[in-house]
Amino acid sequence: MSSYRDSMDQLHFTPEQKQAMTDRLLSGTARSRRRFPVRRLAVVAAAAALVFTVGAAGATGALRPASDFLSDLLGGAPAQTEIIDRIGRPIDASATSGGVTITADAIIGDRYSYAILYSIRRDDGQPLAQDISSTEGRLALTFDDWGTQLGQPGGSHGASWFFDADPTDNAIQFVEMMTQDQPLGQGTARVKFQDLFLYTDNYTQRQLLAAGTWKLKFDFAFEDASLSLPAGQSFQLNGMDATLDRVTISPLSIQVDYTVHQQLQWDHAGQDGQQSAHDREESYRYFESLPITITRTDGTVLDLSNSGGGISPRAGETVCQKGGIFDEILDLSTVESVTVGDIVLPVHAG
Numbered sequence: 213m214s215s216y217r218d219s220m221d222q223l224h225f226t227p228e229q230k231q232a233m234t235d236r237l238l239s240g241t242a243r244s245r246r247r248f249p250v251r252r253l254a255v256v257a258a259a260a261a262l263v264f265t266v267g268a269a270g271a272t273g274a275l276r277p278a279s280d281f282l283s284d285l286l287g288g289a290p291a292q293t294e295i296i297d298r299i300g301r302p303i304d305a306s307a308t309s310g311g312v313t314i315t316a317d318a319i320i321g322d323r324y325s326y327a328i329l330y331s332i333r334r335d336d337g338q339p340l341a342q343d344i345s346s347t348e349g350r351l352a353l354t355f356d357d358w359g360t361q362l363g364q365p366g367g368s369h370g371a372s373w374f375f376d377a378d379p380t381d382n383a384i385q386f387v388e389m390m391t392q393d394q395p396l397g398q399g400t401a402r403v404k405f406q407d408l409f410l411y412t413d414n415y416t417q418r419q420l421l422a423a424g425t426w427k428l429k430f431d432f433a434f435e436d437a438s439l440s441l442p443a444g445q446s447f448q449l450n451g452m453d454a455t456l457d458r459v460t461i462s463p464l465s466i467q468v469d470y471t472v473h474q475q476l477q478w479d480h481a482g483q484d485g486q487q488s489a490h491d492r493e494e495s496y497r498y499f500e501s502l503p504i505t506i507t508r509t510d511g512t513v514l515d516l517s518n519s520g521g522g523i524s525p526r527a528g529e530t531v532c533q534k535g536g537i538f539d540e541i542l543d544l545s546t547v548e549s550v551t552v553g554d555i556v557l558p559v560h561a562g
Contacts, residue, residue: 275302281318281329284377285387286464287540295463295541296320299435303328309424311335314386314405316428322462323438325370325391325537328360328401332408333383334422340384341410341421349375351384352415356407362432366394369520370536389537391465393522401432438462441550441557443469449553450497459550459557463542466506466516467535468552472498476523476530498530499523505551506542514538 278300279293286296300320306313317329334340345352351374370390377385405426409418441459448454449472458469476498479490487495499521506514521534544561551557 275304278302278318278320282320282327285327285329285385286320291543292541295437295543299437299463301431301434303430305428305430307426307428308335309426310422312340312408312422312424312426314426314428316403316430317385319401319430319432319434320464321396321432321434322436322464323395323460324393324467324535325389325462325465326396326432326434327387327389327464327537328403330386330388331383332386333381337382339382340408344376344384344410346375351375352411353384353386353421354409354411354418355405356409358405359403360388360390361402361404362396363399364392364394364397366392367522368392369522391467391520391536393533396432399432401428401430403428436462437464437544439544439559439561441559443557445555447553447555449502452497456552456555459552461506461544461547461550461559463538463544465535465537466504466519466550467533468502468504468521469531469533470502470552472530472532473528474530475528476525478525495523499532499534502532502534502553503551504534507548507551508546509548510546 277297279288279296281302282296282300283293286292299322300318302318303316306315308314312332312334315331317331319326319328321327332340340353353374368390370388372386372388374384374386377383407420407424408422410421411417412419438460439462441461443456443458445456446453447456449470453473455471455473456468457471458467460467476494478494479488500518502517504516504519506516508514516535519534519536521532521536524531544559547559547561549556549558
């Protein structure tokens, strides 16, 4: 469990925000793999009579396109909208409890990553709360507990947060963006939310907005537009021998797998759950210091070196995965190459 607290120390938030996010992470299952999330996590809450509804994309033929929901989040340029509609799927699965309805609106994903967008609204048409504070557009809300079950093995890293896509209506949005360390399969997603709270007093207090339990089940399905780039090259990382095992890129995300041929040793010697100086140095040597960039055909460069991921020491080596979801949908036809360390990998998108 301490590894979750270690990873949170690398995020740049107030101590109160760190503690709230860490408490959320600690409610999950411990994993042997140390993971490094890179975006802020936030959650919300609710408890009374429960209405359970299952939705399937395309079941009625009348669902709105995925871009109607995801463009505000992932970019609304014509090329981006076209890609979102091609690889994303509308959902329209809802659950109602305590006068509040949560709806899974749309999903988009690839071989390793996915994003699910939800909307939350009071059934009487009133706002969830007046004057919800926000930081960089992210609302100060949290669930007391929530989780997505995919029935698939492996660890994950990512983020979730609240925002308001349309201030003129009474709905707010909640998005979950996650990257797995194992390939994703199609199947069924089961999601549970418990009790919605409003953060007050600079994230030091919580006020209950809706008490209830919301359970949703829907198809975990999308079109995987991932490309696998040539790998197997040897390289040096801070004087250590390493091998580039796999590089996967899609319009949604990038995943870089590599093995350092030396085993990292955690000492876990920090105080009060803080990462020790030794562990901070080792995570930098094996993980954070690896540069990853994307060069576009127009010459612009996207620096992804601060991406999240995971480290897993084993049998004299250290297996690492680094990557995550882009800030916006990326048209792969505009990508010239991916550079990992000093290895340049051309991208030939069809």
